[in-house]
Amino acid sequence: MLSEKLKEETKTYHHETEVALIGRIKAIKDEQDYASLLKMFYSYFGGLEKNIDAAIDTGLMDDYHERRKTSAIADDLQALDADVPPVAGADSLPAIQNHLQALGALYVIEGSTLGGKIISKMIGQKLDAANGEALTFFNSYGEDTVNMWNSFKEKMNAQAQTDEEQAAVIETANSTFKHFAGWIARYN
Numbered sequence: 001m002l003s004e005k006l007k008e009e010t011k012t013y014h015h016e017t018e019v020a021l022i023g024r025i026k027a028i029k030d031e032q033d034y035a036s037l038l039k040m041f042y043s044y045f046g047g048l049e050k051n052i053d054a055a056i057d058t059g060l061m062d063d064y065h066e067r068r069k070t071s072a073i074a075d076d077l078q079a080l081d082a083d084v085p086p087v088a089g090a091d092s093l094p095a096i097q098n099h100l101q102a103l104g105a106l107y108v109i110e111g112s113t114l115g116g117k118i119i120s121k122m123i124g125q126k127l128d129a130a131n132g133e134a135l136t137f138f139n140s141y142g143e144d145t146v147n148m149w150n151s152f153k154e155k156m157n158a159q160a161q162t163d164e165e166q167a168a169v170i171e172t173a174n175s176t177f178k179h180f181a182g183w184i185a186r187y188n
Contacts, residue, residue, distance in 0.1 A: 001157050002156060002157045002160050002166050002169060003153040003156060003157055005166060005170065006107055006169065006170055006173055009170050009174070010107075010170065010173050010174050010177060013174050013177035013178050013181065014111075014177050016177070016178075016181045017177045017178075017180050017181040017184070018115070020181050020184040020185060021115075021119075021184060024037055024040070024184060024187070025037065025119060025122055025123065026122075028123060028126050028127070029126075029127075030127060031080050031127055031134075034080065034123060034126075034127060034134070035077060035080045035082035036187065038073055038076050038077050038080070038082070038134075038137065039077065039082065039083075039084075039085045039187075040183065040184060040187040041069075041073055041137065042070055042073040042074065042077065042084060042085055042087075043085045043086065043087055043088050043183075044087075044088050044092070044093075044179075044180055044183045045069050045070055045073065045109060046070045046073075046087030046088065047087040047088030047089065047090075047092065047093050048088070048093055048094075048096075048105055048109065048176065049068055049069065049070055049109075050087060051090075051093060051094075051096040051102075051105070052096060052102045052105055052106055052109075054096070055096050055097060055098055055099055055101060055102040056099060056102040056103075056106070057099040057102075060099065060155070060159055061103075061106075061155055063151070064106075066148075067106065067109070067110060067148070067152070069109060069112075069137060069140065070087075072136045072137040072140060073137045075136050075137075076133075076134040076135065076136055076137050077134075079133040079134040080134050088183065092179060092182070092183055093179055094172050094175035094176045094178075094179050095172070095175070096172065098168070099159070100159070100160055100165055100168040100169050100172070101168060101169070101171075101172040102172075103156050103159065103160065103169050103172075104168065104169040104170065104171065104172025104173040104174075104175075104176060105172055105173070105176045106152070106156075107152075107156065107169065107173045107176075108173055108176040108177055108180065110148070110149060110152045111149070113140045113141055113145050113148065113149060114145065114146075114149060116137070116138040116139065116140055116145075117138070117139070117145060119138045120135050120138035120139050123135065123138065156169070
């Protein structure tokens with residue numbers, strides 16, 4: 001099954017990205033630091049979603065529009081009275097030219113919702129974050145997070161059947177993690 005293969009074959013870049021993110025989260029001291037973290041996510045995910053939009057087949061991923069994250073990040077930034085940054089350019093993002101590559105990038109975005117629940121608690125303990133109003137991105141699906149993740153995996157597994165198709169998804173997921181780790185390092 002592709003989702004299991006992805007978990008195994010993206011382990012290295014996933015871990016590198018996670019370590020970089022945890023360091024950024026632990027360094028948050030105030031709402032300004034938190035806004036900086038959100039800007040980092042907005043700029044990277046915003047560019048990534050723009051590229052996914054151009055390649056995703058919404059006939060095969062019918063709930064894709066529910067899975068977009070940048071509007072929630074923009075809402076959180078607004079709650080903190082922070083500006084919304086420009087999105088990352090193509091040179092900072094993985095190549096996404098077809099539906100399978102879009103699935104690989106979306107795997108990374110969707111997987112981040114699982115960690116988002118933990119991040120939300122970490123940030124909530126560190127600061128008020130506008131009385132919880134600035135935590136919508138990290139709480140994205142709320143109680144429905146696991147169901148949304150499982151639904152995504154089922155759809156993805158059904159769409160990438162051959163070894164070549166699976167390789168395309170895995171390669172883009174790894175590239176997405178790798179580029180995101182680089183993006184995080186730039187924001188430090």
